[in-house]
Amino acid sequence: MSYPTCLFCKIVGGTIPATIVHQDDHVIAFEDINPQAPTHVLVIPRTHIASLDTLGDGDHETVGRVLHRAAEIARSRGLMPDGYRVVLNCGPAAGQTVYHIHAHLLGGRGFGWPPG
Amino acid sequence: MSYPTCLFCKIVGGTIPATIVHQDDHVIAFEDINPQAPTHVLVIPRTHIASLDTLGDGDHETVGRVLHRAAEIARSRGLMPDGYRVVLNCGPAAGQTVYHIHAHLLGGRGFGWPPG
Numbered sequence: 001m002s003y004p005t006c007l008f009c010k011i012v013g014g015t016i017p018a019t020i021v022h023q024d025d026h027v028i029a030f031e032d033i034n035p036q037a038p039t040h041v042l043v044i045p046r047t048h049i050a051s052l053d054t055l056g057d058g059d060h061e062t063v064g065r066v067l068h069r070a071a072e073i074a075r076s077r078g079l080m081p082d083g084y085r086v087v088l089n090c091g092p093a094a095g096q097t098v099y100h101i102h103a104h105l106l107g108g109r110g111f112g113w114p115p116g
Numbered sequence: 117m118s119y120p121t122c123l124f125c126k127i128v129g130g131t132i133p134a135t136i137v138h139q140d141d142h143v144i145a146f147e148d149i150n151p152q153a154p155t156h157v158l159v160i161p162r163t164h165i166a167s168l169d170t171l172g173d174g175d176h177e178t179v180g181r182v183l184h185r186a187a188e189i190a191r192s193r194g195l196m197p198d199g200y201r202v203v204l205n206c207g208p209a210a211g212q213t214v215y216h217i218h219a220h221l222l223g224g225r226g227f228g229w230p231p232g
Contacts (some may be wrong), residue, residue, distance in 0.1 A: 036230035052187040053196055060180025064171075067179050067204070071168040074206070080169055083207015087231045088183070090190070091199015094227045106231070111210045114152035115203045115220070116227040 003048045008100035012046050026062065027069045029105075038108025039077050039084070043070045050099040052090040063101070070105045079107035087115065119164045124216035128162050142178065143185045145221075154224025155193050155200070159186045166215040168206040179217070186221045195223035203231065 002009040010016040011030060018030035021041055032040040045062045049055065055063065067086065074084045084107030089096040095116075118125045126132040127146060134146035137157055148156040161178045165171065171179065183202065190200045200223030205212040211232075 052183060052200075052202060053191070055180075055184045055187050057184070060177045060184060062180065063183050064176025064178065064180035067168060067183075068171045068173070068176060071171050071206070075169070079207075081207060083205070083209040083212060084168075085210040085232065086168060086204040086206070088202040089199070089227070090187070090202070091195075091197060093195075093199040093223070093225070094201040095229050096199060104231070107209070109209070111205070111232040113211050113232055115222070115231040116201065116229060 001048050003100075006048055006100050007098050008042075008044050008102065009048055012044070022069060022073055024069075026065050029069060029073055032104065036104075037106040037111075039074075039079060039105065041070075041073055041105045042102045043067075043073065043105055044100060044102045049101045051096060051101055052088055055101075066101075066103050070103050073105060074107055077107065083107070085111045085115065117164050119216075122164055122216050123214050124160050124218065125164055128160070138185060138189055140185075142181050145185060145189055148220065152220075153222040153227075155190075155195060155221065157186075157189055157221045158218045159183075159189065159221055160216060160218045165217045167212060167217055168204055171217075182217075182219050186219050189221060190223055193223065199223070201227045201231065
């Protein structure tokens with residue numbers, strides 16, 4: 001399902017440009033336009049899910065694929081064995097700005113704690 | 117599958133105590149012992165998966181359930197509509213200390229960017 005007003009659905013549909021680093025039948029990944037680490041890629045499902053808060057029982061496979069793909073991109077970027085952080089923001093307190101669920105894959109440096 | 121030397125497998129098995137906030141056939145959630153926010157819960161699969169880096173194609177449903185459960189705990193804690201952050205650390209650069217995959221659910225305050 002695609003939402004006409006959703007920025008990331010437009011990237012999925014190819015009507016807004018992005019630096020795509022991976023795409024398959026289920027998942028697209030592209031460079032964050034405001035990177036916070038040497039690697040900062042957004043991994044999203046093609047289908048529109050607004051956020052973690054709107055996940056349903058039928059979405060497990062989809063969001064599992066998103067995390068698995070993030071891990072595969074991390075390996076392809078040489079982020080292992082050092083490691084990387086994956087972050088999902090939900091709602092304004094966490095800074096979610098686009099309401100199409102996305103995993104931030106961040107790597108290439110060390111990460112402090114707490115995570116923001 | 118359970119690993120005898122894994123701290124979180126021991127929590128799953130009940131041989132190490134934790135403040136459990138949810139358990140079902142697939143997922144367990146418990147309070148982080150070093151909380152970084154008013155809500156800081158760890159959500160893990162019962163089955164042993166070491167990290168994002170060891171995910172396989174057969175694990176999508178399992179890790180999808182972990183994220184979905186994190187979202188449901190967030191709602192039950194009243195973290196919406198303000199929001200919350202979910203973080204998965206993989207490897208030493210991100211600060212992963214227990215090699216049983218876990219999602220940090222953090223909420224009850226605002227979160228800065230970058231996430232660590």
